[in-house]
Amino acid sequence: MKRRRNSKLKFEEPSDQSPTTTADFTFSLTRIAVSQICQSTGYKSADSSALNTLTQITAKFLQSLAGLASSFSNAANRTEANLFDIVNGLQDIALSTSDCFPGGSTVHDIESQCLIKSAVLRNLSDFVKYAPEIPFAKPLPKPERNGSSGRDLDHAAVEVKYVPAWLPPFPDASLYSDRCTKIDRSEYHHLWENSDSVTDRESLKSKSFRGGRSAGKLPQRRARVRFKMERDNSIGGGGPGGGDTRIERWRDNDGGESGRDVEVKKKIIDEYFYSAGEWPI
Amino acid sequence: MNHGQQSGEAKHEDDAALTEFLASLMDYTPTIPDDLVEHFLAKSGFQCPDVRLIRLVAVATQKFVADVASDALQHCKARPAPVVKDKKQQKDKRLVLTMDDLSKALREYGVNVKHPEYFADSPSTGMDPATREE
Numbered sequence: 001m002k003r004r005r006n007s008k009l010k011f012e013e014p015s016d017q018s019p020t021t022t023a024d025f026t027f028s029l030t031r032i033a034v035s036q037i038c039q040s041t042g043y044k045s046a047d048s049s050a051l052n053t054l055t056q057i058t059a060k061f062l063q064s065l066a067g068l069a070s071s072f073s074n075a076a077n078r079t080e081a082n083l084f085d086i087v088n089g090l091q092d093i094a095l096s097t098s099d100c101f102p103g104g105s106t107v108h109d110i111e112s113q114c115l116i117k118s119a120v121l122r123n124l125s126d127f128v129k130y131a132p133e134i135p136f137a138k139p140l141p142k143p144e145r146n147g148s149s150g151r152d153l154d155h156a157a158v159e160v161k162y163v164p165a166w167l168p169p170f171p172d173a174s175l176y177s178d179r180c181t182k183i184d185r186s187e188y189h190h191l192w193e194n195s196d197s198v199t200d201r202e203s204l205k206s207k208s209f210r211g212g213r214s215a216g217k218l219p220q221r222r223a224r225v226r227f228k229m230e231r232d233n234s235i236g237g238g239g240p241g242g243g244d245t246r247i248e249r250w251r252d253n254d255g256g257e258s259g260r261d262v263e264v265k266k267k268i269i270d271e272y273f274y275s276a277g278e279w280p281i
Numbered sequence: 282m283n284h285g286q287q288s289g290e291a292k293h294e295d296d297a298a299l300t301e302f303l304a305s306l307m308d309y310t311p312t313i314p315d316d317l318v319e320h321f322l323a324k325s326g327f328q329c330p331d332v333r334l335i336r337l338v339a340v341a342t343q344k345f346v347a348d349v350a351s352d353a354l355q356h357c358k359a360r361p362a363p364v365v366k367d368k369k370q371q372k373d374k375r376l377v378l379t380m381d382d383l384s385k386a387l388r389e390y391g392v393n394v395k396h397p398e399y400f401a402d403s404p405s406t407g408m409d410p411a412t413r414e415e
Contacts, residue, residue: 026317026320026321029314029317030313030317033312033313033314033317034346036312037312037343037346037347037350038346038350038378040312040347041347041350041351041354042351042354042376043350043354043376043377043378044375044376044377045375045376045377045378046377046378047377047378047379047380049380049396050378050379050380050382050383051378053380053383053394053396054346054349054350054378054383057349057387057392057394058313058342058345058346059321061342061345061346062318062321062322062325062338062342063321063324063325064325065338065341065342066321066322066324066325066326066327066338067325067326067327069327069338070325070326070327070328079328080328080329080330081327081328081329081334082329082331082334083303083334083337086334086337086338090341121299121302123344124302124337124340124341124344125298125302125305127340127343127344128302128305128306128309128340129305131344131347133309133310134312135310135312136310136312136313136314140314140316140317164328165328165330166323166328
């Protein structure tokens with residue numbers, strides 16, 4: 001390795017033109033990795049077009065393997081790929097590139113349910129065991145985590161587990177935490193008849209500044225309301241439906257005992273019906 | 282009965298080998314960085330939190346590229362050496378990854394690379410490879 005570094009190398013430096021877009025950046029990174037691999041096999045230099053082609057094919061290989069694995073996982077009703085999906089994808093690729101991964105046609109032993117039976121995986125395990133380790137030339141700069149990149153590692157600890165990693169990160173906590181804590185659940189447990197939709201808005205408005213309470217809850221002490229329902233048959237001698245009914249409503253502010261209950265007084269010709277009860281206003 | 286026991290033992294060994302392989306991926310550093318692989322995987326809709334599986338994909342890709350490159354190297358070495366007068370230059374036979382070797386090697390892997398015959402890689406294309414500037 002040391003000798004190779006000292007010898008004359010002519011691998012193109014990809015930093016001759018600074019990458020502008022993400023695609024350029026990933027391409028130049030992949031080109032560094034590919035040229036390192038070529039160097040490890042014994043090449044001393046490479047044509048730029050050949051290196052670019054091999055880089056593109058590497059990217060295609062990665063993407064097709066990822067596409068195969070994700071389609072396998074989706075076929076199994078999963079969103080996250082696991083080892084089985086990757087091995088299945090590798091088997092498919094091994095069938096097409098028969099030279100690279102021999103034994104692709106021998107599917108792993110289903111009876112033993114063990115993936116290492118797959119010849120592809122065994123080859124990879126041998127590769128890991130025997131091939132020299134070539135770390136990437138330079139440590140990668142930490143990418144800027146802005147809103148466009150889906151994965152936010154800093155917030156990953158904060159986020160809940162069921163939110164997939166590819167979703168954009170949560171907004172700043174100050175934007176929503178206030179509103180969440182302000183919701184008072186007890187307000188939703190009022191009875192329906194005490195809610196705004198039933199309560200007279202006018203009386204509510206007049207009460208609200210007095211009692212200092214709002215949101216559909218009436219104050220405990222309030223003015224009494226009396227109804228007087230009177231049915232008068234001016235023509236006389238008619239049937240029960242012949243008369244007209246007047247409802248008088250007044251409010252007594254003296255708070256006397258007589259006004260404790262709402263009284264409905266019905267007068268039909270000569271008869272008086274008294275019925276007492278609480279009427280929701 | 283005896284056969285079942287044997288297969289059970291074999292299964293146990295295989296499981297151990299698989300576990301060992303996956304554990305060795307934690308220590309192994311592929312040439313292609315994890316972040317780069319993750320980016321390509323995410324572009325294809327692949328989602329996996331396990332770094333070992335990402336490294337497995339990286340190792341598979343690395344093996345693919347290394348195999349292609351070594352095949353191209355064999356093609357390069359098998360080509361008859363150009364006639365040169367200078368002894369020193371002949372000894373220092375240059376190993377250059379060229380489009381010809383690469384397309385020959387890739388054809389065995391099911392990839393058809395076609396480039397125009399007149400394609401000019403660099404200003405020095407067309408010159409004798411041995412007389413090229415270093």
